[in-house]
Amino acid sequence: MKAVKTAWFCNSCGAESPKWSGRCPACGEWNTMVEEKIRPEKKSRTLGPSSCSRISSPVPVSEIASDEEPRIKMPSSELNRVLGGGLVPGSIILIGGEPGIGKSTLVLQNILSIKSRTILYVSGEESAKQIKMRADRIGRPSENVFIVCDTSLQNIEEHISNIQPGLVIIDSIQTIASDDLESVAGSVSQVRECASRLLKYAKESSVPIMLIGHITKDGNLAGPKVLEHIVDAVLHFEGDGQHIYRLLRAI
Template sequence: MAKSAIRYICTSCGAVSLKYSGKCFACQSWGTLEESAIEEPLAGKTSTDNVLPASETLQHPGNSVSQQRISTGIGELDRVLGGGLMPASAILIGGEPGIGKSTLMLQLARHTSPLNILYVSGEESPSQIRDRAKRLSIISNDLKLVPEVNLEKIIGVIERDQPDIVIIDSIQTLYSGEYKSSAGTITQIRECTSELIRSAKSRNFILLVIGHITKTGSLAGPKTLEHMVDTVLQFEGEGYQWYRMIRSVKNRFGPTNEIGVFRMDEKGLEEVKNPSEFFISGRSTGVPGNSVLAAIEGSRAVLVEVQALVSKTNYPMPQRISSGVDLKRITIILAVLEKRLGIPTWGQDVFIKVAGGLKLVEPASDLAVAAAVASGVSNTALSPGMVCAGEIGLSGELRAISDGERRIREAAHLGFDTIILPEANTRELKTSIRKLPVTVTGCNSLQEALNHMHL
């Protein structure tokens, strides 16, 4: 029988410690170490099977990845996944409560019919799931509901029914009888996920796992959970908004940071075919503090509005609050504006917001943020037909960014007449790009870019 040992696992980075500490020794996070019972194998026990696994070469015959994919029937979800579902893959879906995770899974089940689908629910009864399916007009005889939280029983049902797709809602509700800890603990989450993935790989079914998130927005449970699965999808947006975004945080079979945009209504999640029109719809032109960014999200260009509100502070320490942009990057941009361009922000509260709830992670958003702040400080509005993108260096220079031509095409497609980019991105533009009805202006520095914006 295996021997149990107590270890302390960091929920932020997954590091294991022999003793408790207030701060993780690996990632320096405070209060993230949680007690976990780890089963240690008996000495001398290596394997119960002496048969060595077969080895294969890269030229081993078989279907390509693209040929094996199964479409979800939802275009935006297929885009995020890289073309569809891969057999024997494990996909983790995380998001706020009520944001639409279970709804998306039910819609996926409808579109993937007549595949044999097993929906394991530890949070809702079959009658509750049927009521939601009825509200969404989902009728499928290929969807089997299993209200169960015991892992061993779930594996037994999988072996009996031989499903093509297994949906777990949610992993935090499952427990294995082999471990004494309760459901939702690090040990239970890790071991239940590991056993389900092992079953998916051996029986060649697609595993879709719904996961809860913490108050900080990260997936609940050990960090190793994200390493174990093949794909991690994260819902973005607020539960009270109509629009939802799904981002691929990790994808072994496709691109990362790809996003799909949906609109939530009484019929469920509906695809938004043109995200740019959504992100810049309803924007106020002629208002100081607003700029439009030509961003790249995954494989497509998206135009988003960046808003900045700059006001005199009433506190000894000015406030820096951001929604959609990393606060550390905001601090760097404000420092460059003050040191290199003489734009004072030390006595000002600065609030940054990305309209639509999108989270900007690429450095190319620097110029749009700086332009919005400079516009707010000078109380001068930018031209309504202007778009920008560029990374700002600490010396105030503009550095080259990726996919400049794709950004230009998207700006021209939506009727903008001017786009400001780093000079390095405008030197060798294709003839087809130069013929577009948009003026492309290259700048070497932030100061030069703001001058073109009349700030």
């Protein structure tokens, strides 16, 4: 039986260390090292049209086409404004906020109004019936939004490969876990691995991905800081104590 291998990860920057240290050797933060079980990663296939292994070739900057790629317009004009005019194809966006603030509702009411592309909504927190009840309250029937309740990254990759969506929603990134790692969902290594794999798919297929995440009592995004560095943009959805007014801002 193989011995279990462990490593220490910084909860702030995601740096890996073979032993514990009171201060992270990478970012200098104190008391952020956490121990996790690890094992060698299995060779995983790449999703989408680039599933065959190809090596990109260097191209002179003068030969790169400079045509502005059209953004994907969201039904909400305010969401488009925060996104700088809409979703950029191949981008990965993280929307954070307190539990119950309305992150899932904000995303759902937008994607239910998009009729031009197939959308895959992956829920790791709610059942399909709960999402259906919310969709009924919104009152926007849709035939091109597919709901799947799963927390396995490998299963999600299989769903993406089968449906070939034009937009992917992950709710939430802290609930997704890869079978290649033995640590629990939400840990530093799991969040980093899952976000990196989704980022790779987004960039290779030009399919945008929206990640939903929670924030801590201090107002910071839950999970490792490295998640904020992986994504292209971080949006905060917040409101006052009574939730009468809600504000979506980019940080």
